[in-house]
Amino acid sequence: MAAFFVFGVFDMNMAVRLGTDGAGEALDAREHLVVIGNGMAGCRAVEELLARDPARYRVTIFGAEALVNYNRIMLSPVLAGEKTFDQIIINDHAWYEGNGIRLVTGDSVVAIDRDAKTVRSDSGVEMAYDKLLIATGSDPFIIPVPGKDLPGVISFRDMKDVEHMLAAAGAGGPDGEPGRAVVIGGGLLGLEAAHGLSLRGMKVTVLHIMPTLMERQLDEAAGWLLKSALEARGQTILTGADTAEIVGDGKVEGVRLKDGRLIPASLVVMAVGIRPSTALARGAGLDVGRGIKVDDHMVTSDPDVLAVGECVEHDGQVYGLVAPLWEMCRALADGLTEQHTGYRGSVTSTKLKVSGIDVFSAGDFSGGKGAEDIVLRDASRGVYKRVVIKEDRVVGAVLYGDTADGNWYFDLLKKGEDIAPIRDLLIFGQAYASGGGQADPKAAVAALSDDAEICGCNGVSKGKVVQSIVDGAASLDAVRSTCKASASCGSCTGLVEQLLSLTMGEDYGGERTTKTLCKCTSFGHDDVRREIVAQGMRAIPEVMHKLHWSTPDGCSACRPALNYYLLCALPGDYVDDQQSRFVNERMHANIQKDGTYSVVPRMWGGLTNPRELRAIADVVDKFNAPMVKVTGGQRLDIFGIRKEDLPAVWADLNAAGMVSGHAYGKSLRTVKTCVGSEWCRFGTQDSTGLGVKMEQMTWGSWMPHKFKIAVSGCPRNCAESTIKDFGVICVDSGYELHVGGNGGMKVRVTDLLCKVATEAEAMHYCAAFVQLYREEARYLERTAPWIERVGLDHIKSRILDDPEGRDALTERFRHSQLFSQDDPWAARAKGAEADHHTHMGEFRPLALEAAE
């Protein structure tokens, strides 16, 4: 009876107030929460609400944009080509569906009727609410100059703007020149737009009205450093530049400054500021100042209407960053579920998302009465730090070049901690100031308070990260999916890892406590390799794209590594990228200090003959090689060959039957042998013969680092097998196989892998070991450090304990060798890649001058 009553009353309600379809909803007795704005604050508020009481409200969200909820701050990396739109989605359609949320996209709310408690959308949908949440964000400010409405003048606020910019960059300029863009505004947004556009190939000019960039976040010194760094990247930065008009006939053609200068452009991005979007609220008669006025629980002047995000004014303040919005959403959700905590305003900090330029600022750095500065400048490292102190409290900080301590200063600032005891060391950062000199970075993280912010993009505190780890998120990925820390720009990945290891102690294996592959990525070698295979990636740009590389085309550390990983994963299929090879591997010879090359032909097992020796002697004569020497690896090395002569030298060596010795490669180098049973009075087996066979099996193979083999005919070990990557010592009963030796910088004696009875087995185990190394070691890691890292037991488990696995390794090695045993010299001698060996042109300017 009671149930019927409830439904009955509700049905009547629906008839009067809803006027929507949704028969299912008619049966839903829950209060209806309507959210205007499908942006960062609106959706976050709903998330917070669901986390507290998922059953409490029935939710409908209106969004003016035709998209699901995405991370607006990541539009900059999308523009810069570092992320795709899919990667910045915060909540996909499944999230709305899974939580029973109705999403109306591409339709803005145009009116609120507070008496009837309904909203009306642009397309005419009318919907009743019990509680209304306004989260309309901000509108970009457009400076009122002539030409501001011309096609090609845009702002930087949503995905539409990004698409517009990409189209302009793609279109280029006249005559195949790069397109030109003007960005008005040298603040955070403007600089991120300019950075993205210039990475997309446009010639960018930034017009900033103030004398220094980002003057609201940076002091003059840091602003200047920033300006020079951006100029070094090819942008033109005009400060003190006041826009008079935007010119163009039917579309943008340029910007004229008040001093008369005209800057041509086919795209103008206005990023001069934002204004809270309040028109709707104002029209509904709500109290509006600079923003929609709200109390500590985000309630407007109407108790049934709430507001969060950039559209609100709280305690006289409006905000333009995400961190305050997270705090607002918590207070709002607490209020809606009757656990009143209340919002008390936020102190904000800023980071610039321009890859390779680290800028951090927080609080007040304008100085003023009673403020003292502590400044550190380290010009050679490009570091500038300034901490502003008032009455022994940090009130502001500006960091440039080294922002590692940003969170720490920000935490001190927010907590208003007395810094008098650490004042002398404060500027050197947390590691020094908390004692112990260059202390453990973990200690620094341990010292952060629970509410210190770890992930700025998603507003996640240290306490929250630790909580999700305690609740079972035992890996970086798990943390990312449970509390979202480190899931966006990745700059806090290191902090999250330290929290994992602090919280879990020994149990955290440190999947990624290893360093990242290079500064272009937050992934380590192993992650990159795993993802290449798992996602079936086929090219370097694809890897960089999918794994969010922070640079347009990597650096000299990651490109060769990626090239190798792809080559190893896709034998025969992957087309080597020559420009991602170190010079020696690109030139198939060793570069010398004077820019000439040395040439080492292969001599199988160290054996040679008169024909080869004559050919070498002839080459030395013919090309005037200044030196020829016997190497430490039992080969002959011809020095002082010019890059232009290399193909001819190789042609002559090829003619005598010699191929590349790969003395230049991260590849099989030499197989050293001794004379063995054929001649030596102690020899037990044919070590020379086995060495030749091993070299013929393994030559040409690309590896993580160079790889050396030796075969000695008896335990006297004349070929020094026990300091080679793979060493064989022949004994009466067979062959001892040794692995992981190194005679280089850090001498390491091999470990005994096993003993086998036949030569065929020795070859088979050798191939399996090489392939295991190729597949599992990190690029530039030789077998010695690799084995120390993974342990001999791991190698044994793969090669000794798992015969099928061993066969499979050998099979994969033989397969990949099908494609690598073509002599690279022969191809070059026949004219392949001639541009590596020829000049583009030549000049005799003086002669020409004289002739003139």
Add this chain to the structure above:
Amino acid sequence: MIGDWLDIGAFDEIPPRGGRTVPVIGGEEIAVFRTGDDQVFALVNRCPHKRGPLSQGIVHGHAVTCPLHNWNISLATGEALGADKGCTPTIPVRVDAGRVLLSRMAVLATAMAA
């Protein structure tokens, strides 16, 4: 008649993210680079560290890593990047109708200096 710009060849002759060389008789060799975003730069082919041939380095972004000891050199300014200090002269260069043009004056200057 010789103009202000010297035509040294087609832009396509430089591989993306690669460098080519132009020896100057009586002067210093010039390295011409093409970046991943198809911009062109030219420097004297001599690292400020120990004269490494920059043309043979790995080009990434608008920088080249010297093949000898891995200094990173800005293609736009010739300055060593990061902690290293030093500078290689730049040569004004542009692409016109698919041809790479070097500033005649700057090329001459390298010959004068040598």
